[in-house]
Amino acid sequence: MAKILLEMKKITKTFPGVKALDNVNLTVEEGEIHALVGENGAGKSTLMNVLSGIYPYGSYEGDIVYNGEICNFKTIKDSERLGIIIIHQELALIPYLSIGENMFLGNEIGKKYSIDWDRTYARADELLRTVGLDENSHTLIKDIGVGKQQLVEIAKALGKNVKLLILDEPTASLNENDSRNLLNLLLEFKKQGVTSILISHKLNEVSYVADKITIIRDGATIETLVKGKDSIDEDRIVKGMVGREITDRYPKRESHIGEVTMEVSDWTVYHPLYSERKVCDKVNFNVRKGEVVGISGLMGSGRTELAKSIFGKSYGTNISGTLKINGKEVKLNTVRQAINAKLAYVTEDRKGDGLILSSPIYINNSLAKLDKISTNNVIDKDKEILVAKEYKEKLNTKCPTVMQNVENLSGGNQQKVLLAKWMFADPDIMILDEPTRGIDVGAKYEIYLIINRLVAEGKSVILISSELTEILGMSDRIYVMHEGRMIAELPVEKANQEVIMSCIMKENNKMGNGYAKN
Amino acid sequence: MQRIKSFLKENTMLIVLILATIVFQILIVLNDKGSLLNPHNVSNIIAQNSFVVILATGMLLCILTGGNIDLSVGSIMALCGAVTGTLMITMKVNMYVAILVCLLVGTIIGALQAYCIAYVEIPPFIVTLGGMLMWRGVAQVILDGQTRSPFPDSYLKYFTSFLYKTDNSARLLTVTLCIAAIICILFILLEIMGRTKKIKKGYSVASMPAFLARLIVISAAILYFSYLLGNYKGYPVVLILIAVIVIVYSYFTSNTVPGRYLYAMGGNAKATRLSGVNTKKMLFFAYTNMGFLCAVAALVCIARFNSAAPSLGTGYELDAIGACFIGGASAYGGVGTVGGSVIGAIFMGVLNNGMSILGVDANRQMVAKGFVLVAAVAFDVISKRKVTTVKKQKPNKTQATA
Incomplete structure (x- = not known):
């Protein structure tokens, strides 16, 4: 049996009002490709954020054992130092910098006050060849497609001496060819001893590359399927992912x-x-x-x-x-x-697209249909406040007064304000x-x-x-x-x-x- | 107690202004240099700062849309002044026609820049930086580097004279105070009517003592201020112009639908757009309006200096921007009031005036002004942060779950 590289033991992570992870266990052996599957919001990304130190030590319960040692990561830097590299679904590349500059951002080659660009680009080209990307490292990121950008991210990870590579939905925005290439690359890395954790919705891809599949549902690990031992066809995985009764x-x-x-x-x-x-x-x-x-x-x-x-x-x-x-x-x-x-559209992004956080509830409440409380473009502020109070009662929004700024409300109450805003628009x-x-x-x-x-x-x-x-x-x-x-x-x-x-x-x-x- | 605390927090800059006035007054009296609050000087402060108040009002609207500033205001003033001076003095055009042309030129330049900002989507900083150079240059060309003066008396009387002219000082004071009393009574009547209307409709109103305190403080301020002015030459005409502009724009920003949209887009432009607001139109309006107010300020300014010079308005953009930020406007937009900007403008005016009386040399004055600008805003930011940080923690955490 291979050496155990990573063990996450009884990880529990709570956000106010929500238990995102509940006693999750995950064991990854050295040199394997371990897939993590589950519905949206099941807790896969949260688990990986705990592992990489985005949620620092102390904000969760449980232990991370990496290479036999308990790790207390406070920042991403801490986990990267040990070779744990995470590649997020949303690529974190800067469009107007070159491939080379992006690859060594935060990890620059040379002295602190004088970056060695020659070595940077030489090393970058070398790494690009390893991932099979035929591009010059001086090319700007914006000029290459998403598929190639994904490869640059992987090359960037290699530049940091990756031991454990975590990929969050790497093929979500790739076409068939690029996806296939990427998966083959993972298999190639496996031969070189790099361990990978792969989060994916595309179960056929998972069956293709994964050695083990851990299924997460509602913030808990349900089961781990091992290739060659358990059946890992898609129906079996789907059953694990959704096998919950509707109460x-x-x-x-x-x-x-x-x-x-x-x-x-x-x-x-x-x-x-x-x-x-x-x-x-x-x-x-x-x-x-x-x-x-x-x-x-x-x-x-x-x-x-x-x-x-x-x-x-x-x-x-x-x-x-x-x-x-x-x-x-x-x-x-x-x-x-x-x-x-x-018609009304209540956005999914209540903070970004929906509410004016720095404004009081009553102002948000009436923004979509101000003509209802104004005559000749003059707002009747008293009526506005009264209407906001009505909706507060109707939707049971918990807030001291409607003069309260929306940013001080909890997520659920913000959502109610957003709903009220659009209900007000009739x-x-x-x-x-x-x-x-x-x-x-x-x-x-x-x-x-x-x-x-x-x-x-x-x-x-x-x-x-x-x-x-x-x-x-x-x-x-x-x-x-x-x-x-x-x-x-x-x-x-x-x-x-x-x-x-x-x-x-x-x-x-x-x-x-x-x-x-x- | 809680109410007093929140009152203090909401009116920090007003209190700072009053404190600064008192400090200067004490320093000036101690140094035996006369008085900051002597009638002549108060009248002077108004005349000196009238255009800053006008510009700050327009600037506030731009800042509200999302922290966008207009650097070209001083240059637009110079150009408007140059056009008016040339028309009125060199070409002897009818005064009213010249004024109209001046306002039109300002508005058109404003609209031009506004179009580039709102519809071509060039960042306001760039457009107005370009405008700052360009319009100043055009003004130089029009004036050929010369200064035009003097303006006809019929023009000057509109902007530099006083409301009621008499040689009898006792009578002047009486008339001024009578006008003040009428203003107070009108103000009190309007407030009472508003209150009874609210009560009738079942809306919540401020408590009776708070209401009375408000009436008394504001009336007393009007009376005291008028008393000072009455001891000199009465109400300057420019004061009335400023009062009208401030009242109109205050009402516009706080009580009308387009005013609300300005605040909303500064708070969250995406959400405002998704609420059916044409944010481009609002941005266009704010910058066009700025051009118009530049023309108004130019009219006041050339009358005060009795000349149209190519250097007119140099550095005024910074005074106007400073006034808004001292007055509590947010550098990200969405927060700020016309009243606050007026307080900011007067604050800067008092600072200038007080230091001049004290005999501080101009170079040191610049240092002091710069320092005060940063300190005032820092004070405001820190005092506001204390209120919100405690409550803010919660949503920050939920953000992580989203």
């Missing part, structure tokens, strides 16, 4: 579904920067009065982009397709037009994008109650969520989106986690289909 975490409601209120057909959207890249590809869907329609899919499947592009073209270029509201075709070119057409159709992301279980339940109340009032709700159980628990009908396309429409009775997951996995395996268009 009554979702409030019941009686559905009274009426006419179609919004219908989207052949909706195609291109990426705003890379205008040849299709983000949504001939999407068709509709929603009815009093109905909750769930849109499921992995991160990056184009759900948010779809919603934003419908909402007054606030995302994407070259948008085509028809949008019908109450049977009539409408053109919504600005957000204002969308709001006036009684929409008929509400698109809720990840409405429960990062909030605790109690607040989630309250948000679900609000959703039920909205549809009981006859509104239509489109629920976008990465949590399958949430989609299954709340929706009347479910669409599955993947790589910018709607790949399935399921009534909730016929849907379960296995069905949805296997829809996605099947699409994933048709590699080439979706990628070619990128």
Whole structure:
């Protein structure tokens, strides 16, 4: 039996109100490729952040044993010194610096006050050859594609004398060829004795390279499958990933579904920067009065982009397709037009796109529809505050007064303020994008109650969520989106986690289909 | 107690201004150099700082949109002054036509820069830095490097004269105080009407003692100020102009929908855009308006100096920007008030004036002003941080889960 390189013992990490990791154990042997799989939000990334010191020692419970020693990493530097290198899903390269400069950023060759550029670039070229990247190290990062950037990240890791390489969804934005190359590179490294931890949603890739697969679900390790001992086909992995019973975490409601209120057909959207890249590809869907329609899919499947592009073209270029509201075709070119057409989009990024954190609750509450509380453009501030109080009561937002700045509220209460803001705009159709992301279980339940109340009032709700159980628990009908396309429409009775997951996995395996268009 | 504390925190700069005034007054009296608060000097401070107040008001709107500043204001003033001087003095054009042309030129230049900033999306710093050089140059060309003067009396009387002219000083004081009393009564009536309306509609109002205290303090301030002015030559006409501008822009920023949008986009531009606000239009408006106010300031300025010089307004952009930041505007946008900027402008004015009376030489004055600017803002930042850090910790942690 090979030497154990890394052992994470009983790791528990809590955020206020949420237990992100609960007694997680992970054992990695030297020279193996260890895959970590699980749903979005299961805790994979959190675990790797604990390992690499992003969450410093002391902010979690449990022990990290690396090379037989207990490690107390306080910063990323500490873990990097021991050769633990993490490559994040979002690449951390600086576009206007050259490949060489990026590779040795924070790890410069030469003296402290005089960088040896000749040696830097020579070493960079050498490392680029090791990863099979045929580029000059003087080339700027912005001039090479994402696939090559991913390789630069790996070369950068090699430059730091990597012993344990952690890759978080390395192939998420790569096409088939690049993915295959990258995986082969991992196998090559394995021969040279580098140990890797691979986080991936693409289970076929996992089966291809991994020696062991650890499944994480709801912040706990479920099982570890060993190649050659256990069966590691995709069905087996999926079962492990989603094998959880739906309990009554979702409030019941009686559905009274009426006419179609919004219908989207052949909706195609291109990426705003890379205008040849299709983000949504001939999407068709509709929603009815009093109905909750769930849109499921992995991160990056184009759900948010779809919603934003419908909402007054606030995302994407070259948008085509028809949008019908109450049977009539409408053109919504600005957000204002969308709001006036009684559409609302509640963003997934409440801090970045949703709220003005430095402003009080009442100002946030009315921003989307100030004409409701103003005459001739003059705001009736007293009425504004009164209205904000009403919504505070209605949604049970916990805050001392509505004069409180939003930044001082907890995530769940911020989410309620955001919902209140859009309910105040009097929409008929509400698109809720990840409405429960990062909030605790109690607040989630309250948000679900609000959703039920909205549809009981006859509104239509489109629920976008990465949590399958949430989609299954709340929706009347479910669409599955993947790589910018709607790949399935399921009534909730016929849907379960296995069905949805296997829809996605099947699409994933048709590699080439979706990628070619990128 | 809690209420007093929060009052102090919200009005730090006003208190600092009052303290600075008192300190200067004591120093000046001790050095036997007269008095900061003597009627003539108060009138002087107003005249000296009128254009800074006007510019600071416009600058605040730009800063609100996201910490964007306008470096070109001094140069736009010079150009507007040059155009007006040439029209009025060299070409003997009708005064009102000249004023109108001046305002138009300012607005058009503002709109030009605003277009580059809002729609071409060139950073404001660059556009206005370019403008700073360009408009100053155009002013030089128009004036051919010369200074135009003097302006006709009919023009000067609008900006440099006093409201009520008489040789009888006792009578002047009485009239001035009467006007002050009328202003106070109007103010009190408006406040009471507002309060009763609120109570009738069931809105919450400040407690009776707080309400009365507010009325008394503000009325007393108006009366005392008018008393000082009445002992000299009465209300300067420029004061009325400033008062109108300040009141209009205060109301605009705090009570209207577009005003609210300015604050919102400074707080979070992305969220504001997703709330259906045309943020480009707001940015365009802020910079166009700045150009307009530059023209107004230029009209006041050339009247005060009774000449249109190519060097007019040099360095005023920094006074205006400084006034806004001293007055509590955030360098990231979204925070700040017109009233605060006015206080900032007066603070700088008192500082200049006090040091001049004390006989501090100009070079040292610059050192002191620079130091005070940084110190004032540092004080503001630190006092605000104390309030928020304790509460902030919580959301910071939840951020990690998101």
